[in-house]
Amino acid sequence: MILVTGGAGFIGSNFVMQWCAQSDEPVVNLDALTYAGNLSNLKSLSGNLRHHFVHGNVCDGPLLHQLLADHQPRAIVHFAAESHVDRSITSPDAFIETNVVGTFRLLEAARNYWNSLLGPQKDAFRLLHVSTDEVYGTLDPTDPAFTEATPYRPNSPYSASKAASDHLVRSYYHTYGMPVLTTNCSNNYGPFHFPEKLIPLMIVNALAGKLLPVYGNGQQIRDWLYVEDHCAGICRVLEAGACGETYNIGGWNEKANIDIVRTVCHLLDEMAPASERKVINQSTGKVVKSYDELITHVADRPGHDLRYAIDAGKIERELGWKPVETFESGIRKTVAWYLSNQEWVTGVMDGSYRDWVAKQYEIGKK
Numbered sequence: 001m002i003l004v005t006g007g008a009g010f011i012g013s014n015f016v017m018q019w020c021a022q023s024d025e026p027v028v029n030l031d032a033l034t035y036a037g038n039l040s041n042l043k044s045l046s047g048n049l050r051h052h053f054v055h056g057n058v059c060d061g062p063l064l065h066q067l068l069a070d071h072q073p074r075a076i077v078h079f080a081a082e083s084h085v086d087r088s089i090t091s092p093d094a095f096i097e098t099n100v101v102g103t104f105r106l107l108e109a110a111r112n113y114w115n116s117l118l119g120p121q122k123d124a125f126r127l128l129h130v131s132t133d134e135v136y137g138t139l140d141p142t143d144p145a146f147t148e149a150t151p152y153r154p155n156s157p158y159s160a161s162k163a164a165s166d167h168l169v170r171s172y173y174h175t176y177g178m179p180v181l182t183t184n185c186s187n188n189y190g191p192f193h194f195p196e197k198l199i200p201l202m203i204v205n206a207l208a209g210k211l212l213p214v215y216g217n218g219q220q221i222r223d224w225l226y227v228e229d230h231c232a233g234i235c236r237v238l239e240a241g242a243c244g245e246t247y248n249i250g251g252w253n254e255k256a257n258i259d260i261v262r263t264v265c266h267l268l269d270e271m272a273p274a275s276e277r278k279v280i281n282q283s284t285g286k287v288v289k290s291y292d293e294l295i296t297h298v299a300d301r302p303g304h305d306l307r308y309a310i311d312a313g314k315i316e317r318e319l320g321w322k323p324v325e326t327f328e329s330g331i332r333k334t335v336a337w338y339l340s341n342q343e344w345v346t347g348v349m350d351g352s353y354r355d356w357v358a359k360q361y362e363i364g365k366k
């Protein structure tokens with residue numbers, strides 16, 4: 001079996017569902033169920049005996065030791081993290097705790113467990129650390145895309161905490177010879193994406209007639225990858241990646257934020273016309289004709305990275321992975337998913353989430 005951490009979050013839950021659909025190998029899923037963790041993401045697995053959920057914290061060393069001893073996994077896939085850049089700017093503590101200390105505790109427990117294994121079991125063991133392209137910092141418009149050799153220059157508490165965790169993982173390979181792998185992926189989008197992140201926030205706000213807050217001039221560029229492609233890339237690295245190596249994963253899909261927001265608005269105009277739904281602009285009280293009327297520019301994110309771009313050549317050359325979804329097909333599927341899963345959206349919009357949004361965009365008001 002494999003142990004997954006953070007498997008109730010956005011990417012982790014997509015990964016667990018994909019894994020269970022494609023493999024008979026059981027998954028133990030350790031998740032602390034923070035605001036970003038949601039067991040309803042995994043509703044389709046209820047009754048599936050190959051999925052075993054454990055509510056617990058990745059910083060809890062004794063729990064990790066116990067889980068590894070009890071379940072004897074052949075691999076660990078580590079997703080658990082605080083993942084939202086804006087939250088890391090207002091409250092960095094949890095990022096250091098989970099992303100740095102949590103990864104360290106997991107590495108220590110895994111080292112202890114790996115040392116207890118013998119022969120083929122020891123040789124086969126892998127720990128895959130899921131990381132981000134944000135560790136490389138920011139690019140100018142004409143710079144080449146990030147490769148695995150790009151120096152680390154993190155610019156937010158989030159990316160700094162992920163960079164620290166990547167360095168720890170690397171050190172366990174060089175110092176102890178542990179069979180670790182790291183993936184650095186670009187921006188994901190798709191089903192179960194928490195509506196604090198750009199794409200789901202825009203969909204959810206638009207449908208509610210709320211303003212669509214674009215930071216600064218909206219010309220910042222992100223490189224978008226459909227979440228299922230990311231999960232497939234992780235599986236491929238787990239299966240065939242070389243220990244101690246890092247692999248960039250990306251969709252060759254650079255887009256400016258403002259273009260992403262306009263695309264979402266146009267898809268909603270087509271798939272859920274505001275006039276038919278009688279969507280009222282919550283700021284003006286008028287009926288919305290086209291969702292892009294709701295776009296509003298707000299104060300920029302402090303330290304906002306201008307551009308991310310991933311060169312995913314290594315994983316394609318060495319492991320034969322490349323994305324199957326185009327941005328056009330992926331974003332259409334994503335908008336359709338949110339339209340048919342309004343209940344999920346309502347479920348995650350609890351009181352604490354609403355408080356966060358109110359605080360964040362009050363600060364961001366121009």
Ligand code: NAD
Nearest residue numbers: 006008009010011032033034036037057058080081083188
């Ligand atoms: P997410 O915030 O949606 O989910 C994180 C999950 O981790 C949640 O289920 C949460 O409950 C759990 N968690 C948080 N703290 C924990 C703790 N201390 N112990 C146990 N579980 C804990 O994040 P995501 O977007 O799914 O990202 C998953 C991983 O992928 C992260 O490591 C992130 O850095 C990385 N990543 C994300 C993206 C992206 O675009 N979302 C891109 C590249 C890499």
Ligand code: DAU
Nearest residue numbers: 083084085132133134186187196197198213214215220257
């Ligand atoms: O690059 C990978 C990273 O992508 C992951 O490591 C992070 O976990 C993930 O959250 C994501 O980080 P970003 O900061 O790029 O994602 P976010 O959706 O928060 O923002 C995307 C862009 O949109 C960014 O330039 C900021 C901008 N933005 C975001 C929000 C929430 C807005 O303009 N308005 C908004 O309201």
